[in-house]
Amino acid sequence: xxxxxxxxxxxxxxxxxxxxxxxxxxxxxxxxxxxxxxxxxxxxxxxxxxxxxxxxxxxxxxxxxxxxxxxxxxxxxxxxxxxxxxxxxxxxxxxxxxxxxxxxxxxxxxxxxx
Amino acid sequence: xxxxxxxxxxxxxxxxxxxxxxxxxxxxxxxxxxxxxxxxxxxxxxxxxxxxxxxxxxxxxxxxxxxxxxxxxxxxxxxxxxxxxxxxxxxxxxxxxxxxxxxxxxxxxxxxxx
Numbered sequence: 700x701x702x703x704x705x706x707x708x709x710x711x712x713x714x715x716x717x718x719x720x721x722x723x724x725x726x727x728x729x730x731x732x733x734x735x736x737x738x739x740x741x742x743x744x745x746x747x748x749x750x751x752x753x754x755x756x757x758x759x760x761x762x763x764x765x766x767x768x769x770x771x772x773x774x775x776x777x778x779x780x781x782x783x784x785x786x787x788x789x790x791x792x793x794x795x796x797x798x799x800x801x802x803x804x805x806x807x808x809x810x811x812x813x
Numbered sequence: 814x815x816x817x818x819x820x821x822x823x824x825x826x827x828x829x830x831x832x833x834x835x836x837x838x839x840x841x842x843x844x845x846x847x848x849x850x851x852x853x854x855x856x857x858x859x860x861x862x863x864x865x866x867x868x869x870x871x872x873x874x875x876x877x878x879x880x881x882x883x884x885x886x887x888x889x890x891x892x893x894x895x896x897x898x899x900x901x902x903x904x905x906x907x908x909x910x911x912x913x914x915x916x917x918x919x920x921x922x923x924x925x926x927x
Contacts, residue, residue, distance in 0.1 A: 744914035755913035804858040
């Protein structure tokens, strides 16, 4: 069965650079969530989209922005990268705007800022 | 406010022993959803179970079982006859019905020793 696809799987950037992470939800899923998991931490909710509109927002820095496109894939744009942005970034998708269905997570993108 | 507490930071057991991971949650909502996820060393988040607040039936899936008790706000997870492949970080998580995000506990790192 198709799962949530994230790309790239690994990314190394220098401080102050920009990074773009991509998420392709499970087919027919219209809701996408982004989470950030720092080393040894639990995943923290960043932002979510339902039908291409932002539906909820967590502790996402102003340097980060995200959007969901007409094909439901989503991109997380991160600018002026800082060392503290090094983390595992997960995307999840579901077939409703609330994660009361199973929220399926992608394998994550490991971002390292040097 | 929603909160998930996993008091056990790290547990080590010998293979074939049973082990229970504790999870206590806080929410003011009457409708909410509880999850368990497994995060193996490879990093992905593997969905294990979802429970809604109206379903207090315990569930068993192979060697895994879950005990949901609203009276104590707990959703504990037991692995029977543990195996080395069960070694991972396990996250308990909560989502209230009216919000998008899933709130994770800090996780319990489980070591199964051969």
